[in-house]
Amino acid sequence: MFKKIKTTTHLIFIILFISYAIVTYFSNEIQIKINQNRAVYSKKFNSVISGLSLLKSDTDNVIKYNIKNSEENKIKKRYFWNLLKDE
Numbered sequence: 061m062f063k064k065i066k067t068t069t070h071l072i073f074i075i076l077f078i079s080y081a082i083v084t085y086f087s088n089e090i091q092i093k094i095n096q097n098r099a100v101y102s103k104k105f106n107s108v109i110s111g112l113s114l115l116k117s118d119t120d121n122v123i124k125y126n127i128k129n130s131e132e133n134k135i136k137k138r139y140f141w142n143l144l145k146d147e
Contacts, residue, residue: 084090
């Protein structure tokens, strides 16, 4: 009898805690605070970004690919199933 009462009270406390957390999390006050924080961080981010200077890209034609060497260094195709055959 005492065990059933104990389990029931634990279950009730767990349900109350979860419902309180959900109601608090989805309340309008919390949503307003979240939106205000996002707006503040967005303004800070935009002010920092606007102060940055853009650098000119100097990576044009940096890598020169030699086509002659690539044809010489072709890898031989290997057939895995041919290795398993009895010859």
